[in-house]
Amino acid sequence: MRKLLFILLFIPFISLGQKDYFNELVYADSLIQNNQIELAYSQLKNLEKTIPKSDSLYDYSKIYLIDVISYLENNSRLNEDFSKSLEYGLEALDLLKKENKLFNKEFAERKPYMIKNIAVSYSGLKDYKKAKKYKDLLYKAYKHKTLPEGINEYFNFDFFKLDDKNIWGYEWFEELPKDRFSTSFTKIVYYIYSTNPDGSDKDQLYRLHVIMFHGKNENFDYVMDKRFETETEEIEGTMYSFIYKEDIDFEKLHNDVIQIVKKDIQSDTKRVRSKDSQNSKIEIEL
Structure with missing residues (x-):
């Protein structure tokens, strides 16, 4: 000040x-x-x-x-x-x-x-x-x-603490593309952090992405993706139990994030990318 x-x-x-x-x-x-x-x-x-x-x-x-x-x-x-x-x-x-x-x-x-x-x-x-x-x-x-x-592409819209974690929700302004196969698209990201003794952010544990579903489905437009990084790899996976319409129900989304974090719910699929290579190794887990 x-x-x-x-x-x-x-x-x-x-x-x-x-x-x-x-x-x-x-x-x-x-x-x-x-x-x-x-x-x-x-x-x-x-x-x-x-x-x-x-x-x-x-x-x-x-x-x-x-x-x-x-x-x-x-x-x-x-x-x-x-x-x-x-x-x-x-x-x-x-x-x-x-x-x-x-x-x-x-x-x-x-x-x-x-x-x-x-x-x-x-x-x-x-x-x-x-x-x-x-x-x-x-x-x-x-x-x-x-x-x-600093706020012209995305903005923080949600914040809460859950046990020993800080959870930040960010929303991107860009709208859902009409062509669902044109590009990868993320609308929402929740960042999950561990905390220091004073309650501030420490380490990013993982991210929850609300991403565009690549296809046509009358029941949903977005699906949840769980992502985290190691020193050598970027690991992603889709969670098909958590789906959303284009007009996202933010109360449901908030509660879904709580459920995922509390229960440590894992993804249904797994995609692994090496940080030092353009190649991706994709594994599908049922």
């Missing part, structure tokens, strides 16, 4: 107006440096009620408030406190919309990331209809080519 005091030292004191907003911001900064983020949030919220737009510190107070809210949103979401992360996410998004003219391009690009975070929170609360509403905003921006790099 940026050092507020460093920024404020470059602002002439003569422009600070009658109220000592400078000291209030410095106090908020001191709370942050001492990891008292929630107290800093309260301090900045109180300042928000009093500082006028005409004050030279108004812009800085808003930017800093959004930084603090974003930190609290992220921390709540990663701790699966989705009600709180949703509250912070909606507040941050509202500020980003209202104060859009204050921010440079880099700062304004945080808006789609916050929309993504809100979708994750709604998914965490099992409110998939509202999650879709915010995902649709991202799809609209994708079609208009207004998404910044």
Whole structure:
């Protein structure tokens, strides 16, 4: 998080107006440096009620408030406190919309990331209809080519912890090809990680891909694939018990992932590719 005091030292004191907003911001900064983020949030919220737009510190107070809210949103979401992360996410998004003219391009690009975070929170609360509403905003921006790099091809839509694992769901914007034999196509990937003592990601254990079914079937369009890597090989296998229509039921998908991880369900087939060769050895297991 940026050092507020460093920024404020470059602002002439003569422009600070009658109220000592400078000291209030410095106090908020001191709370942050001492990891008292929630107290800093309260301090900045109180300042928000009093500082006028005409004050030279108004812009800085808003930017800093959004930084603090974003930190609290992220921390709540990663701790699966989705009600709180949703509250912070909606507040941050509202500020980003209202104060859009204050921010440079880099700062304004945080808006789609916050929309993504809100979708994750709604998914965490099992409110998939509202999650879709915010995902649709991202799809609209994708079609208009207004998404910044880093979220312009895919986005995180789901996150949860299961025992000693972190599970991240990512969705690709590209739509299902009409020609089912034209290319390989992945719509969703769930990344399964082991965790460090502090709960952060450690090692990627395997991935669950929702891939296009190469063929015509009235009952499904996608099928689940389980994939992992060793030092020398990439190993893949299809799980035909887990199938999905083009309009994916994300609640079912979420529950399927839980089932696969909890029961350590293995693939029905096995495909092995050597990392140092273009050749593939394919084994079929019934």
